[in-house]
Amino acid sequence: MASLSSDIIPEILRRLGVKDLLRFRCVSKPWCSLIDGPDFIKLHLSHSLNTSTHFSLVLRTYYLFSVEFDSLKAAQKLNHPLLDDGVSTEILGSCNGLLALYNGEEEIALWNPSTRKSQMLPVTEIEFPPYFCFAQFIVYGLGHDPISDDYKLVRMIQFYGKDDDSFDSEVKVYSLRTNSWRRIKDFPFYIKYKRVYGVLANNALHWVVSKRPESDTRSFVVAFDLGTEEYRVVELPDCLEEGIHMNLKSMGGSLCLIENYWGVNVVNIWVMKEYGVKESWTKLVSVKRSKLTSRFGFVLPLAISKNGDRVLLDIDNNRFVWYDLRSKKVKKVRIEGVPRAFEAEMLVESLVPLNSNGAMINKKDHGKEKQKKNTERSIFFPLKCSNLIAHFHAVMYSHFSLYDAI
Structure with missing residues (x-):
């Protein structure tokens, strides 16, 4: 040596x-x-992201499972900090090897599966606006703020309005650096889909929204910049048709748009190759029912193979296929131990710490030193x-x- x-x-x-x-x-x-050291942690993470190495699939059902991306052979159950046989765990977001987990009982934890470190988040109350007594739904998003080098969890709550065409909102941001929540300006758009966390791309979280629940239901995409904490509209391809079911996903750090035509079972997947540039939207995949040999409700892109010639697709949260970009052919992926239904997310191994600010590590470990x-x-x-x-x-x-x- x-x-x-x-x-x-x-x-x-x-x-x-x-x-x-x-x-x-x-x-x-x-x-x-x-x-x-922080410099090496960033160096290691940057190398893994740039070379697409040390990635895994995290599958959420009642439990959490992990599958090594390089092999895609077998799923392994994960022992995460909120594991409870009587409670299902949700993933609220992922970023740089960190997962935000929620158990439905006001407990939220940030967890690094690679280092097995976790941190419980403090509880923050919901501040109901006047005349809005009921929360319609809550969505989250996890990301990294490059300006302050901080990890942030965003919570957006939409409230029922006085009528079918009105709504209000509350937005709070949790900072890992300060281990605290703070309220920011309200979200002025109507989030279209419940139980969908913000899609992270280019240090921003993205949602499919409309201006009003009833009178103006045209779908478009809004981003929340984690650095400036400002909202902005993301321009979409001109050729999108009205009335499509629009979905979002991140793949390899790039924002992906999925346009789903349910009536004819066709899904087109677009990727924004240069973030913020409308002209850089490129149609990457167009999947028809005949290619998959069976009906499907939706298709989500997860990852591109290392040589860049195939895309791993999640079909209806119950099976995976490789889509060959050259031959346009589909090949089924068989993974041992995969549950019948799941939500899938790509996760990179990282050394990103969670307890550098001295905050509490998993409170269920008290008395278990x-x-x-x-x-x-x-x-x-x-x-x-x-x-x-x-x-x-x-x-x-x-x-x-x-x-x-x-």
């Missing part, structure tokens, strides 16, 4: 998965400081320190291309 310079070590380590990095923290104090220590030992001390260097070399040889890239 003495032959490796201090400049080379970060270049090698950034290519590894989080599991190996947590082990290598024990090599030495300098390595521990390096891996825990022994179990916590055993868990940490299983993460950080799976090998004797005397064998860690040998393990490092073994990992390097299993990733032999690392040396070629340096």
Whole structure:
């Protein structure tokens, strides 16, 4: 190891998965400081995002499951901080390896599945506006603010109005840096679909909206900028027809628009290749019923293969297929242990911390310090320190291309 310079070590380590990095923290104090440092955490995350490595599918049903994206072979149940056999868990958003989880009982947690760290969020009350006594629905969105280098969870509440064409709203933003909620200006649009969290792309959250619930129901897309905390309209392709069912998804960091023609079972998927540029909308996929051999309600894009020639599609939240962009053919994906119905989300491994501000880690761990220590030992001390260097070399040889890239 003495032959490796201090400049080379970060270049090698950034290519590894989080599991190996947590082990290598024990090599030495300098390595521990390096891996825990904010600069390396950003370096590792940036490399994973740019090279599409260390990704997994997270499937939500009554429980949460994880599937390695590179293999797509088997689903593994996740033991998350809000796990309760009597309560279903919802995913409110994902960003840079973090998940926002909700258990339906006012408990919200941010969780990093790779490091197994979690943080409970403080409860914030709903501030009902005058004459609006009932909340119609609540939507969330999780993202990163590049200006303050902070992670934010946005909560939007829409209230029933005095009549069918009126509504009001309340918007609050949780800051991981301050571990607190604050209210911002109301959302002036009507969110079209319930139980849909904000789609994250280009450091902004996106929703399909209309101006009014009844009198003006034309759909369009509005973004909430996580840095400026301003709302803006996103221009859409001119060729979209009126009355389509419009949906949004993020794929590879780019905003995707899905136009669904239910009557003829046709779905077109557009991708905004240059964010904010209307002319950059490109039709990526057009799927017909005959291609899938059976009826479907909706299709969502999840990821592009590493060589860029296939798109992984979620069909009706109950099956996956690869769509070949060249041949236009569809191939079914069979994953062992996948539940019959699910919601799917792509997640990247990361070292993004949650407890740097000293806030409480998962409150259900109170009184379980022994179990916590055993868990940490299983993460950080799976090998004797005397064998860690040998393990490092073994990992390097299993990733032999690392040396070629340096």
